[in-house]
Amino acid sequence: MIKVRAERLNFYYGATRALQDISVAVQPNVVTAFIGPSGCGKSTFLRTLNRMNDIVPGTRVEGRVLIDDADIYAPGVDVVALRRRVGMVFQKSNPFPKSIFENVAYGLRINNMAGSRSELAGRVEESLRQAALWGEVKDRLHESALAISGGQQQRLCIARALAVRPEILLMDEPASALDPIATQRIEELIYDLKQAYTIVIVTHNMQQAARVSDYTAFFWLGRLVEYDRTDKIFTNPAEQLTEDYVTGRFG
Amino acid sequence: MRRAEFAIEWALFACALVSVGTTAGIILVLTVETLAFLREVPIAEFLFGTEWTPLFATPRFGVLPLVAGTVLVSAIAMLVALPMGLLSAVYLSEYAPPRLRRTVKPVLEILAGVPTVVYGYFALLFVTPLLQRVIPGLAGFNALGPGIVMGIMILPLVSSLSEDAMQAVPRGLREGSYALGASRMQTSLRVVVPAALSGITAACILAVSRAIGETMIVAIAAGQQPRLTWNPLVPIETMTAYIVQVSLGDTPQGTIEYRTIFAVGMLLFLGTFLLNLASAWLRERFREVYG
Numbered sequence: 001m002i003k004v005r006a007e008r009l010n011f012y013y014g015a016t017r018a019l020q021d022i023s024v025a026v027q028p029n030v031v032t033a034f035i036g037p038s039g040c041g042k043s044t045f046l047r048t049l050n051r052m053n054d055i056v057p058g059t060r061v062e063g064r065v066l067i068d069d070a071d072i073y074a075p076g077v078d079v080v081a082l083r084r085r086v087g088m089v090f091q092k093s094n095p096f097p098k099s100i101f102e103n104v105a106y107g108l109r110i111n112n113m114a115g116s117r118s119e120l121a122g123r124v125e126e127s128l129r130q131a132a133l134w135g136e137v138k139d140r141l142h143e144s145a146l147a148i149s150g151g152q153q154q155r156l157c158i159a160r161a162l163a164v165r166p167e168i169l170l171m172d173e174p175a176s177a178l179d180p181i182a183t184q185r186i187e188e189l190i191y192d193l194k195q196a197y198t199i200v201i202v203t204h205n206m207q208q209a210a211r212v213s214d215y216t217a218f219f220w221l222g223r224l225v226e227y228d229r230t231d232k233i234f235t236n237p238a239e240q241l242t243e244d245y246v247t248g249r250f251g
Numbered sequence: 252m253r254r255a256e257f258a259i260e261w262a263l264f265a266c267a268l269v270s271v272g273t274t275a276g277i278i279l280v281l282t283v284e285t286l287a288f289l290r291e292v293p294i295a296e297f298l299f300g301t302e303w304t305p306l307f308a309t310p311r312f313g314v315l316p317l318v319a320g321t322v323l324v325s326a327i328a329m330l331v332a333l334p335m336g337l338l339s340a341v342y343l344s345e346y347a348p349p350r351l352r353r354t355v356k357p358v359l360e361i362l363a364g365v366p367t368v369v370y371g372y373f374a375l376l377f378v379t380p381l382l383q384r385v386i387p388g389l390a391g392f393n394a395l396g397p398g399i400v401m402g403i404m405i406l407p408l409v410s411s412l413s414e415d416a417m418q419a420v421p422r423g424l425r426e427g428s429y430a431l432g433a434s435r436m437q438t439s440l441r442v443v444v445p446a447a448l449s450g451i452t453a454a455c456i457l458a459v460s461r462a463i464g465e466t467m468i469v470a471i472a473a474g475q476q477p478r479l480t481w482n483p484l485v486p487i488e489t490m491t492a493y494i495v496q497v498s499l500g501d502t503p504q505g506t507i508e509y510r511t512i513f514a515v516g517m518l519l520f521l522g523t524f525l526l527n528l529a530s531a532w533l534r535e536r537f538r539e540v541y542g
Binding site: 050052055057080081082083084087088090092094095096097098106107110111157160161164 | 441
């Protein structure tokens with residue numbers, strides 16, 4: 001069974017081809033990591049999966065991305081509905097300048113999923129619990145989200161993404177700006193969340209990829225070099241380039 | 252070489268001193284003449300009196316009719332400038348393709364470069380006659396026409412400054428919103444505008460202060476009849492227009508009539524000064540949030 005399938009995907013920034021013929025199949029309820037040096041296209045590829053690049057002027061996509069066997073780039077696809085199914089957490093935590101509660105409630109409100117006051121409060125609490133943040137913020141829900149720590153802000157962004165009950169969660173280097181303890185909490189969270197979600201994580205940190213993921217894709221210069229089980233990629237890769245990268249010979 | 256450097260430094264300092272000195276001079280003259288005025292007219296009568304007839308045989312010095320005229324015209328101007336300015340800022344910042352934005356913004360700012368006297372005649376000879384076709388009771392001089400034209404004049408200021416504030420909102424916030432399935436409209440109105448709110452408020456306050464201080468349009472097209480009314484269809488007089496009227500007339504120096512313009516000027520100065528301070532404070536606060 002395949003959740004997300006890219007078929008011969010090419011991506012252009014203006015005239016520059018940033019992704020070349022990417023074909024990959026992501027399985028449900030596992031964590032898939034994208035690794036590779038800076039500028040290799042791993043983040044760009046991640047952002048094609050919820051059509052986040054649509055809002056960047058001058059970009060173009062060729063090829064297909066299928067989610068549950070339906071092409072998300074087909075004409076007439078509702079991008080808003082797509083993004084609700086495919087949540088995203090960014091490298092730099094980006095809480096809205098609103099209260100903690102309103103940050104989590106935002107996605108529910110804009111998608112008309114807010115329901116009654118108590119339903120909304122219930123969903124906010126549930127999402128904050130899923131993101132392992134509830135205990136730390138339950139007494140200050142109506143304080144500004146900008147007042148909590150960086151690690152807490154990132155878990156708030158995860159809670160915000162989970163609130164609209166996506167099927168897939170894309171994480172673009174979610175821990176790269178955090179200290180080791182906050183990073184560990186995010187990694188534990190990813191491990192817990194994969195029961196219910198299909199998770200794709202972009203990371204610079206190879207140890208992190210090895211720790212949290214079941215499958216790993218190695219990108220290099222806009223190409224997908226190798227994609228396999230994480231233990232295989234790190235212990236017995238098929239490609240010399242992959243081996244050189246994961247053993248730290250370059251990158 | 253050393254000496255030349257010193258001379259340049261000194262010349263630059265002198266240039267800076269000229270503007271500071273001028274400001275200080277204006278405040279000094281306003282204060283001195285206002286105090287002289289208040290020795291003859293009690294401050295309570297000046298601030299709360301409802302009749303303004305300083306040039307009559309039995310002069311009355313209640314400034315409220317002038318304040319009301321200023322507030323009325325400014326309010327009409329704001330009703331035009333704020334909604335349209337904000338909507339065009341949202342469009343330029345969030346909807347327009349970058350190339351269109353780069354073209355439209357300077358064009359919009361040209362509107363701010365049109366001499367205000369042109370706007371004044373535009374209000375008197377074009378807008379008011381146009382309005383008279385729709386509103387039969389409209390006088391030739393009135394608050395409505397100049398108010399609308401003043402709003403059009405201030406619109407680019409509101410639009411341009413608000414657009415700057417929205418552009419300063421980090422792209423990450425927009426992406427966070429889109430990633431949750433928000434439409435462009437929802438992202439603009441529920442994330443970008445609130446995040447830019449202090450900058451937008453500062454722009455609006457600056458616009459109000461601009462409207463209060465605007466002179467030519469009202470002096471030409473609003474009439475010169477100080478009256479305490481909220482009716483926008485009849486001639487009124489604003490504080491600025493009164494100052495023009497007396498400055499251009501043959502009121503002898505040193506008389507009480509002459510001093511009225513300094514008292515009114517002081518009031519005007521304090522009002523716009525406080526509004527500018529509020530605007531600057533808000534912009535400063537905005538900078539702290541996303542430094």
